Amino acid sequence: DTEVTQTPKHLVMGMTNKKSLKCEQHMGHRAMYWYKQKAKKPPELMFVYSYEKLSINESVPSRFSPECPNSSLLNLHLHALQPEDSALYLCASSDRDRDVTDTQYFGPGTRLTVL
Amino acid sequence: AQKVTQAQTEISVVEKEDVTLDCVYETRDTTYYLFWYKQPPSGELVFLIRRNSFDEQNEISGRYSWNFQKSTSSFNFTITASQVVDSAVYFCALKVSGSRLTFGEGTQLTVNP
Numbered sequence: 001d002t003e004v005t006q007t008p009k010h011l012v013m014g015m016t017n018k019k020s021l022k023c024e025q026h027m028g029h030r031a032m033y034w035y036k037q038k039a040k041k042p043p044e045l046m047f048v049y050s051y052e053k054l055s056i057n058e059s060v061p062s063r064f065s066p067e068c069p070n071s072s073l074l075n076l077h078l079h080a081l082q083p084e085d086s087a088l089y090l091c092a093s094s095d096r097d098r099d100v101t102d103t104q105y106f107g108p109g110t111r112l113t114v115l
Numbered sequence: 116a117q118k119v120t121q122a123q124t125e126i127s128v129v130e131k132e133d134v135t136l137d138c139v140y141e142t143r144d145t146t147y148y149l150f151w152y153k154q155p156p157s158g159e160l161v162f163l164i165r166r167n168s169f170d171e172q173n174e175i176s177g178r179y180s181w182n183f184q185k186s187t188s189s190f191n192f193t194i195t196a197s198q199v200v201d202s203a204v205y206f207c208a209l210k211v212s213g214s215r216l217t218f219g220e221g222t223q224l225t226v227n228p
Contacts, residue, residue, distance in 0.1 A: 041221075042218035045215050045216075092160075100144075100211055100212040102148075103148075104216060106159055108158055109159060
């Protein structure tokens with residue numbers, strides 16, 4: 001059983017909609033991540049939160065807005081997306097972020113389609 | 116800068132065959148960790164193994180085994196007696212201190228009945 005959960009599993013939205021992706025981890029980890037993955041490609045890092053503070057933003061467009069309400073929850077707010085933003089969005093968590101020994105555990109992902 | 120190369124884009128085998136997935140990495144750091152993840156069609160990346168740069172012992176877990184060779188900067192993954200459920204994309208990844216996780220491009224493994 002995965003200890004990182006994500007909702008919804010699938011999301012279809014229009015370019016003018018506002019929606020949110022949610023992630024929850026049950027492992028007591030201190031770092032949480034958002035990745036974007038296009039078909040046949042590896043995941044690309046978008047954001048990292050460490051101790052509930054945003055520590056990395058990989059030059060992601062402002063139409064993606066992350067939020068970390070507490071150490072177990074991570075949201076990704078979406079607004080005015082483009083069709084090219086359609087992808088699998090993966091959430092991950094880990095205990096020691098920058099540490100070389102750190103292992104990330106991933107959730108099942110949200111498949112997003114932007115029409 | 117770190118780099119991970121998985122030269123095999125796609126591999127197709129018949130059930131019960133053994134298959135090896137190659138991973139070659141580049142880093143100037145002497146301390147690093149290597150990982151393998153499995154991504155089935157459902158999408159979740161499943162952590163399989165982590166190996167540090169000071170431990171070159173091979174590891175076996177059931178039908179899975181990993182061969183780490185620093186001399187060739189390789190961390191290869193072998194599935195023995197493959198099964199249809201092994202069909203997935205497999206990613207090799209590299210972590211050094213203070214840096215993000217660097218993924219290879221992945222290898223799509225298809226196991227046919």
